[in-house]
Amino acid sequence: MDHATVAIALVWALIFAYAILGSVDFGAGFWALVFDRRSGTRAAQIANRYLSPSWEVTNVFLVLITVAMVGFFPKAAFWLGTILLVPVSLVLILLTIRSSFMVYSYSTKRYSRPLRWVSGLTGVLIPGLLLSVLPVSLGGFVELSSEGNPSLLFGKLLSSPTEYAHLAFGISSELFLAALFLSDYAHEAGETSTYLSYRKVAVAMGPLTLLTAVLAIYTMTPEAAWIVVRIGEHLPWFLASIVSFAIGYSALWIKDGQRPPGRPRLAVTFVIGQYFLASVGYGMAHLPYILYPHLTIGQAITNDALFRSLLVSYSIGIAVLAPGFYLFWRLFLKDKKYISRQGE
Amino acid sequence: MDSVVMARALFGSSMAFHIIFATLGVGVPLMIVFAEIFAGITKNSDYSLMAKRWTKAQAILLGVAIPSGTIVGVMLSMLWPGFMEIMGQVIAVPFQVEIWAFFLEALFMSIYIYAADRLSRKLRILSVIMVSFGSASSAVLITNVHAWMNTPRGFKLADGKVTDVHPLQAIFNPSFAVTAIHVVASAFMTGAFCVGSIAAYKLLKKGKSEREREYHRRSLYLALIVGLVCSMATAINGHFTAQMLHHYLPLKLAAAEGLFETGPHAALEIFGSTSLEKQEVVGGITIPSALSFLATDRFDGVVRGLNDYPRELWPPLYIHTLFNLMVIIGGFLVALSFGALFYRLVLKRPYPRWLLAVLVAGGPLSLIGIETGWIFSCTGRQPWVISGVQKTADAATLSDNIGVLFGLFIGLYVLLMILTITVMRYYFKRKPVARELGVTEGS
């Protein structure tokens, strides 16, 4: 494999990791809000249990993606920086409001509710908005001036149905993944009624994500026809993805003696598999373009010396951080006592 | 206004906002480390309480530090694509490693905050040391890129193409070590003086119980010791930073000092403003030959002046004032912490009220030092974004909607500043020290 392919695979893996972690993170914020008032279950608390220690770590993944992108593909910075300035700035503003208001809400009991509403609602929009950058990369929304300088056709983007289909796909995926994850998290802690609430939500959201995904492809602009063709060429990945969804979704009904129905761990695993397979297929269909038809990964890749030192820094970084991540996982994701402890 | 000016305004004010929270994010964890260690050694519960309260404050600050950092991190690529294109090919590694430092800090901060009751004291101290190490490293690594922008090394530029890249030469560029030490030491002293400000403020207030005053005196003492050591380190190292400028960036030093003519026995000008017509600093205090001595260690050392360089390469002359402010604050805070410790350790007397009142200013002053220092350093690099290699105007985005974004972001920063202060006050008002110490209020 050449450097460009290795690098894009790495960047892609980071994007995938953030897509999952970010979805769970932002979705959990939303579900904490929805279940806030409903007594009887500890659904809101369980969501906050996950969120409090995790949002910072999740946020670092977002930063990692931008840094990895300009590190490996410095020549993409010019195109992406010029085109995406406005949409990305809006996401940044939402992200800032979301994180800071969430932290404020932990510190002010009395005003905690309005602060949480603001952070929950802004959070819900973020994954959808991030995903809606995808149509831009497919062509049709970028205009070149006479000197060859690119700019984004913002009006065209806003009036295009595919933008909204992507938005809907982003939001429904986020809510689905978060509900599924939280059902497993509650199950792990033995919180049956909470588990059942989240399971119910996941059951409702699952088919919706599939529907919006199809809609997103169906509404592509004429300029993006190439990706539809290429997706057709990589159809096996998408079929496998649907199969994985089917397995994961049915795992929510598996009966096991007296216990409540469903094997959430299995469901989460296969649904992540579903997204994994689909995004591998989508990624391969997208290659070699970063920005169709202006920029390919081969044109944007960095020089050899830097490429090698980046890989070294990745290896060292992962080796140093692995124990920290392990400890984190043990303390916050595995520890029953932590998840189900009473109080805030 | 053209898009370059708008991009500079937007980026500069975003950095100026981030740096407040980022610097405290480097300085406060060090104070928590000391509090935890003192708690372990002395078995005095006051120090545990300090650690707990400072950690809560730090958690609130992080709620702004992290998203504002995310903003500047992403903005750097968005607003300066021309710069990123070169930077990405030469010095992307420290940026990458900085992310590992962020992970380290974020992981252990969560562990320290949310799992404190499940960790032994040793593991707790270890995790807060990791937090401090992570945040100090991220400051060092970002400074690495900043230092490289001032003294770029490790590549060649031939008709717009980057060739001959040596990442290690770029990383270990000549201004890196001295600048990194300056940034970390100044962040540490800022953390200490901010803690000290609060303690001094509480001690000034009437009607506190003796038990509570004892708590605040302990915290002030700790702040003064760390503050004295780190402000001395900042000042001494600052001297070497200025000598670094003399060697590698003489034009920046000339502008900082308002020196027009090259020559020996250059005088040091304190205060005043640089006048282009008169070719000198007007209204300042002049110390003959002092600048030569500071820059070259000899009174007859030759210091280069502005007139040796073409006018279009001069940075704005007001950086003289920024530089003065930083240096004077530095000197003043060394003297202040020294004087306060002298009262306590040598004269063995309680701090007089006027001294407490001055100590309250310590935190805000060091934050002003940080702001003026950075704006001096970034503005003093103009018109270059990468010294001698790329002009700022050639690095900027071509997007022209920045004006609206500028308004939005400024509004956001003002809102967050107000909310952060309100939330802090609200939280600590509801949990007064007296209650946590278990004493009845008043006396």
Ligand code: HDD
């Ligand atoms: C509390 C903050 C603080 C204090 C008291 C000082 N500094 Fe400073 N200084 C900084 C905070 C700072 C900084 C914010 O950290 C800077 C900005 C850019 C940088 O690298 O560090 C800086 C930059 C900076 C530079 C420019 C480096 C460059 O542009 O590359 C010089 C020459 C000095 N300092 C010198 C001094 C001297 C002689 C001081 C005497 C006491 C001093 N500083 C106190």
Ligand code: HEM
């Ligand atoms: C953290 C404190 C910092 C502050 C307050 C700050 C402030 C500023 C200001 C005011 C400007 C506009 C300069 C002008 O146009 O006159 C600027 C420009 C800039 N700074 Fe900094 N800066 C900081 C740190 C950094 C660091 C660490 C880097 C490097 C990674 C950096 C990179 C830049 C770049 C790329 C520009 C734009 C190009 C230029 O004007 O030279 N800044 N900064």
Ligand code: HEM
């Ligand atoms: C010398 C100036 C700076 C210092 C001391 C500093 C320090 C810090 C600190 C302590 C944090 C919180 C870290 C955490 O808990 O994760 C932070 C966050 C951040 N900073 Fe800065 N920073 C500086 C300048 C910059 C610049 C110039 C950039 C980018 C161009 C930047 C990018 C970031 C990013 C992306 C984050 C968020 C990381 C996260 O998601 O956790 N910083 N910074």
